[in-house]
Amino acid sequence: MSMVIAPDAVELTRKPFVAPTKRKKWLIIQPKSNTPLMVDSGKVSMPLNLMMVATMANTHFDIDFLDERIGDEVPQDFSEYDVIAMTSRTLNAKRAYAIGDRALAQGKKVVLGGVHPTMQSEEAILHSSAIVFGEIESIYDQLTQDIYENTLRPLYKPAPETGWKPLTEMPRPDFRFIRGSKHAKNYSQRLPLLATKGCPVGCNFCCTPRIYGKTFRTRDTDHMIAEIKAHQNHAGKADLRFSFMDDNICFKPTYANDLFNAMVGLGAKWNANISMNFLEKSEFVELAATAGCEMFNVGFESVSPETIKYVHKGSNRVGNYEEVVANVHKQGIAIQGYFIFGFDTDTNSSFQHTFDFIMKNRIEFPVFTIATPFPGTPWFEEIKPRITHFDWDKYDTFHYMYEPAKIEREQFLKNFIKVQRAVYSWPGIYKRMAGRKFDWVWMVNIAMHYFTQRLTPDMLM
Ligand code: B12
Numbered sequence: 001m002s003m004v005i006a007p008d009a010v011e012l013t014r015k016p017f018v019a020p021t022k023r024k025k026w027l028i029i030q031p032k033s034n035t036p037l038m039v040d041s042g043k044v045s046m047p048l049n050l051m052m053v054a055t056m057a058n059t060h061f062d063i064d065f066l067d068e069r070i071g072d073e074v075p076q077d078f079s080e081y082d083v084i085a086m087t088s089r090t091l092n093a094k095r096a097y098a099i100g101d102r103a104l105a106q107g108k109k110v111v112l113g114g115v116h117p118t119m120q121s122e123e124a125i126l127h128s129s130a131i132v133f134g135e136i137e138s139i140y141d142q143l144t145q146d147i148y149e150n151t152l153r154p155l156y157k158p159a160p161e162t163g164w165k166p167l168t169e170m171p172r173p174d175f176r177f178i179r180g181s182k183h184a185k186n187y188s189q190r191l192p193l194l195a196t197k198g199c200p201v202g203c204n205f206c207c208t209p210r211i212y213g214k215t216f217r218t219r220d221t222d223h224m225i226a227e228i229k230a231h232q233n234h235a236g237k238a239d240l241r242f243s244f245m246d247d248n249i250c251f252k253p254t255y256a257n258d259l260f261n262a263m264v265g266l267g268a269k270w271n272a273n274i275s276m277n278f279l280e281k282s283e284f285v286e287l288a289a290t291a292g293c294e295m296f297n298v299g300f301e302s303v304s305p306e307t308i309k310y311v312h313k314g315s316n317r318v319g320n321y322e323e324v325v326a327n328v329h330k331q332g333i334a335i336q337g338y339f340i341f342g343f344d345t346d347t348n349s350s351f352q353h354t355f356d357f358i359m360k361n362r363i364e365f366p367v368f369t370i371a372t373p374f375p376g377t378p379w380f381e382e383i384k385p386r387i388t389h390f391d392w393d394k395y396d397t398f399h400y401m402y403e404p405a406k407i408e409r410e411q412f413l414k415n416f417i418k419v420q421r422a423v424y425s426w427p428g429i430y431k432r433m434a435g436r437k438f439d440w441v442w443m444v445n446i447a448m449h450y451f452t453q454r455l456t457p458d459m460l461m
């Protein structure tokens with residue numbers, strides 16, 4: 001099957017939908033990635049994306065749900081199902097395509113969603129019957145109707161005049177889909193939450209602004225609190241750990257203030273992605289701590305102002321990094337700090353500067369990645385002629401795929417490993433974590449110690 005589609009080609013028409021009498025059946029699959037590195041090792045996070053898909057689809061379809069990352073097995077024979085629905089990022093696209101090809105050969109409808117099919121719809125449609133651009137919520141009615149009427153079209157994307165559905169209409173995800181697996185113990189116990197969608201900051205390496213543009217949507221605070229309480233009731237205790245899946249929880253500070261105020265006293269602990277400019281305000285950080293925040297995930301990306309400018313990250317001011325870290329630490333909140341190496345503005349000294357910053361400011365959980373040009377982003381287009389391979393399995397932010405302007409390959413790989421080993425050496429860990437009681441952040445550091453000791457340049461190629 002070979003069909004070329006223009007990403008903007010299909011506009012959705014709304015016809016009255018006649019409810020089906022005999023329900024069709026979906027098999028929903030989270031494919032694993034083939035990357036040899038650590039992204040899918042150990043405990044994996046619960047797939048909120050597919051829980052949303054299953055929750056919505058279950059209103060009109062019967063559902064089977066499986067997650068290859070935790071050990072669920074994809075059947076060879078799909079005869080029980082009408083639709084095989086899968087999610088995919090770039091790092092598991094090849095696996096999703098292989099399953100898609102097998103299902104198509106068995107005459108099944110294959111629906112693909114997630115970041116990679118959204119950004120690469122012309123490639124993804126070669127392995128599926130339909131692509132969902134962005135999110136299922138905004139096109140669900142049309143997709144359902146077309147499945148029942150056998151009129152599936154290649155691309156489902158909300159028409160500009162309809163736009164994305166308000167998040168106020170988002171149903172609460174049904175966790176029974178993932179709790180049903182006999183391998184469910186392989187999920188991290190952190191419960192995923194979603195309060196907002198979108199991030200208009202516009203970094204050139206990020207997929208989010210390419211999908212949701214300048215939009216930033218929020219869920220009702222009441223819905224959020226009800227969802228948290230439902231989890232607490234289910235578990236029979238208040239002190240649960242949650243992870244916000246939001247791109248940038250604080251893009252609208254008034255909303256974040258309302259949400260955090262409403263969370264005070266719930267007894268829940270949580271972490272969230274946040275732009276660092278919001279952490280400059282100490283009263284805001286204090287409120288987050290009172291609301292149960294135990295860790296912020298912060299994209300420092302680089303300690304070089306030149307690189308921050310190169311990636312168009314308008315929310316970061318390198319001169320304010322130390323103040324931000326001090327504000328967060330003052331409230332007892334830990335920092336998972338993301339650092340990327342390999343942009344053209346980087347030099348060999350970038351590694352030492354980053355190390356110095358991390359050690360001096362005692363960042364508890366630094367994460368180092370190799371700059372990865374994800375297809376569909378402006379940065380991908382910019383450096384495409386220099387990319388040495390398009391093996392999506394290795395687009396996991398831990399593989400080398402082009403030579404930055406000012407660092408040659410051998411030196412880059414050596415330094416990339418050296419900085420990680422130094423930060424996660426025993427003295428490095430003790431220095432950054434001194435005074436902190438033994439907890440899960442310590443455990444992460446110990447795991448990172450052993451992981452970084454095993455790293456070799458070959459593993460990154
Ligand atoms: C939270 C998050 C994480 C969390 C949790 C991941 C998880 N379990 O889902 C953590 C921290 C673990 C994580 C890790 C990584 N992440 Co991340 N992450 C995100 C983030 C910010 C939000 C994802 C999310 O859950 N959103 C909420 C859910 C409800 O929305 P959703 O995922 O978009 O799902 C909806 C639609 O996509 C659609 N949909 C999805 N699948 C399907 C399937 C069907 C059939 C249908 C119909 C619809 C549909 O409907 C869903 C419901 O609305 C995204 C950015 C983004 N906005 O996508 C980056 C993002 C997905 N991550 C990214 C990356 C690179 C990574 C890492 C490689 C980073 C690293 N080095 O560790 C790892 C890889 C982990 C893995 N094995 O996949 C990239 C992926 C780029 C790409 N092209 O692949 C993104 C896009 C950020 C970016 N830089 O642009 N991530």
Ligand code: SF4
Pocket residue numbers: 199200201202203206207208209247248275299313315
């Ligand atoms: S701030 Fe984060 S989520 Fe927002 S565009 Fe930049 S990388 Fe993407």
